[in-house]
Amino acid sequence: MGRERKLVAAIVGVLVLIVVLVVSTATVDTAGSYPGTGSSGAATGVAAPSDAAAVSGAVTPGGLPVPCARASGCRTSGSTSPRPTAGAARGGTVGPIGGHGGAATTTSPSTGASARPGTTGAAGPGTSSTGTSGTGTSGTGTSTTRPVTTTTPSSGGASGADPPRGAGQTWWRPPAVLSWQWELDHPLDLSSVSDMGTGVATYLGTPAPDPTVYDIDGFDNPAATVAALHARGDHVICYIEVGAAESYRPDYGAFPSADLGTVVSGYPSERYLDIADPAVVTIIEARIAMCASKGFDAIEPDIDDSYTDSTGFPLSETENVHYDTALAAYAHGLGLAWALKNGDDPSFAASMEPAADFVLDEQCHQYDTCSSFDPFVAAGKAVLEVEYSESASQFCPAADAANEDALKMDVALSGGRLPCR
Numbered sequence: 001m002g003r004e005r006k007l008v009a010a011i012v013g014v015l016v017l018i019v020v021l022v023v024s025t026a027t028v029d030t031a032g033s034y035p036g037t038g039s040s041g042a043a044t045g046v047a048a049p050s051d052a053a054a055v056s057g058a059v060t061p062g063g064l065p066v067p068c069a070r071a072s073g074c075r076t077s078g079s080t081s082p083r084p085t086a087g088a089a090r091g092g093t094v095g096p097i098g099g100h101g102g103a104a105t106t107t108s109p110s111t112g113a114s115a116r117p118g119t120t121g122a123a124g125p126g127t128s129s130t131g132t133s134g135t136g137t138s139g140t141g142t143s144t145t146r147p148v149t150t151t152t153p154s155s156g157g158a159s160g161a162d163p164p165r166g167a168g169q170t171w172w173r174p175p176a177v178l179s180w181q182w183e184l185d186h187p188l189d190l191s192s193v194s195d196m197g198t199g200v201a202t203y204l205g206t207p208a209p210d211p212t213v214y215d216i217d218g219f220d221n222p223a224a225t226v227a228a229l230h231a232r233g234d235h236v237i238c239y240i241e242v243g244a245a246e247s248y249r250p251d252y253g254a255f256p257s258a259d260l261g262t263v264v265s266g267y268p269s270e271r272y273l274d275i276a277d278p279a280v281v282t283i284i285e286a287r288i289a290m291c292a293s294k295g296f297d298a299i300e301p302d303i304d305d306s307y308t309d310s311t312g313f314p315l316s317e318t319e320n321v322h323y324d325t326a327l328a329a330y331a332h333g334l335g336l337a338w339a340l341k342n343g344d345d346p347s348f349a350a351s352m353e354p355a356a357d358f359v360l361d362e363q364c365h366q367y368d369t370c371s372s373f374d375p376f377v378a379a380g381k382a383v384l385e386v387e388y389s390e391s392a393s394q395f396c397p398a399a400d401a402a403n404e405d406a407l408k409m410d411v412a413l414s415g416g417r418l419p420c421r
Contacts, residue, residue: 171335172235172297174358174382178405180213182360182386184239185414187220190228194415203392203408208419215239215300215360215384218287219249223294230295237339237360238291242284242327243303243311244270254283261312264303272303272311275323288331298337300360301327305343321351328355339384340376344369349376358382365395370402377403396420 181197189195198210214229218238226236245255247269259280261272273280291299303309307320328338340356343349344364353375364370365387373383385406387395392408399406399420408418 171332171357172337174213174235174298174337174384176377176380176382176403178213178382178384179209179211179419180215180384180405180407181211181417182215182384182407182409182413183415184215184217185412187222188214188216188225190225192415197415197417200417200419202419202421203396208421211417213237218291218294218296221294226295235297236295237298237300238294238296238336239300239302240284240287240291241270241303242287242301242324243275243306244272246270251283251286255280262310264309272306272309272313274311274313275306275315276313276319281323281326284327285330288327288336289334292331292334292336296336298339298357299331300339300341302341304341305345305348308345317345317348317351321348324352325355340373344372346372349373353379353381356381358384360384360386362386363388365398365406366390370398370404392418392420 183195193199196211200208202208212233213235215237216225216239218240229236244264245252245260255273256277256279259274259277261274264270264272288299301324304324305320307315307317331338337357338355340349340352340359342361343352344361349372358381359373359376361373361383364373364385366389376383383404385399385404386409387406388409388411396406406420410416
């Protein structure tokens, strides 16, 4: 009888253990889903760094510095972000850096636009955390391509009001040969010869044409500056980040906290975005609409190939191409040209060529990746190229032969330029 009791007790114990295991497994799956209810911000099931960490320190959830893993280099930050003296690393070497949840409603900054279905979970100011849980992807780090939801731009753009430059099917296409200036460190000073990049010579010492295209920060520069450049007959490109959020921008609080990933290496005030979330798309579209409202002619979309970085999200190249292509279509609907920024992986660049009107690249000569942009050259599209470390005599002959609009510049992008031609 004692043996039977032990057997019964053993059977009961096994049954209890099975029930406990089933309940525990269901709990872990729910907590580690990506991103589902918004309780987990990373593909590994580890929560994304807090907002405070994003502002005060550049560390991963594991406490380690975030590496710059891209083969094509890190990015130039926005103008008011603290700039590291040596920049972040490209491939580990020091060098200059140039639908989850259910129906949630968010309000995009500046425009007050109604959002498409967004994420659930913790939300920043201006967003709603209501909505049902999505199915998500397992927290193991494996994923399938997730759809990016956007809307086809109408005549009203993101805000529903007619943008000042008007919607339409035509927009400026930069010519293959042009003279340009890139200044992101501070608001452009129209009276500064250095900021304007005028009166300079080429690397061979011959007089260089004054810039007719200016690439400046979209947040820092007012519509009056854009209008003044237009009055000179110049075109103006609007710099914004599309793959990361900067804590010093006025729309930072609108990004759902679940969509803020790891810190961008070298820039503790910037965190990668989950570009597959429609809530993120809404806010980035509002940035594009801001550029249109100020009268800009084109968009420079920084960090537009974040799939190559350790973002905290399982982003694929296919997702990034879909995201960028959808944003390019939105910009085109507002009468704005769209650039490929860096993105010098051959397959990515080739995939983006049909949607992008020109290229803006950093250091492709230094890292021998310029051939990635051959599809753009073949299509007669401009390739704007900047080198920081190499001397002009090292890269300018090859840049001129490839018909690139290349410059030697200081990594701070605070004014001045040495054009190849």
